Amino acid sequence: NAGVTQTPKFQVLKTGQSMTLQCAQDMNHEYMSWYRQDPGMGLRLIHYSVGAGITDQGEVPNGYNVSRSTTEDFPLRLLSAAPSQTSVYFCATRTGASNQPQHFGDGTRLSIL
């Protein structure tokens, strides 16, 4: 039972490069979200999706794009990486019921040089 799978686990980029962080889930959850975790800041919501074909912005969306073509996958794209995007990124999923918790992946540690 894989749950929420994030790839890669680690990545180093140069400023201006682009890349896609992958998130896949096998729980048939409607909701998927991307967070970044920075020291002393807790977790901040980047983008989220309430179902295939539907995405919306979170608290810190600038510099990131998302799409949701299937229920299972929710990739996060950095079009032109900046040092300020150095962070640990977490994908999370949950069912549609509002009082249900989110299930988190193990994270992607991203460094931008």
Next chain:
Amino acid sequence: GNSVTQMEGPVTLSEEAFLTINCTYTATGYPSLFWYVQYPGEGLQLLLKATKADDKGSNKGFEATYRKETTSFHLEKGSVQVSDSAVYFCALRPTQGGSEKLVFGKGTKLTVNP
């Protein structure tokens, strides 16, 4: 706006000591409240939750009670173990304005020494 404030760490305890990590929140209505735990190198795992006033969430010896009158959701454990060493996050999900805008506290790092 919605916010979560939890006690700053780090917190260092000896094994079998009593643990309290304070969490207070600001939100309209009746948000759902959560405690998550993050072990080194891992993602966040749900520890416990409460969805209405006076609910008590409990799991693995940890407890937290949803106190509407004091807008608090303090985490407690009567006897901590070395394996409880981790970072603990208090979080809320508002009842209005977008159910995915889960708001997290900044986290409290707990170290338990043998």
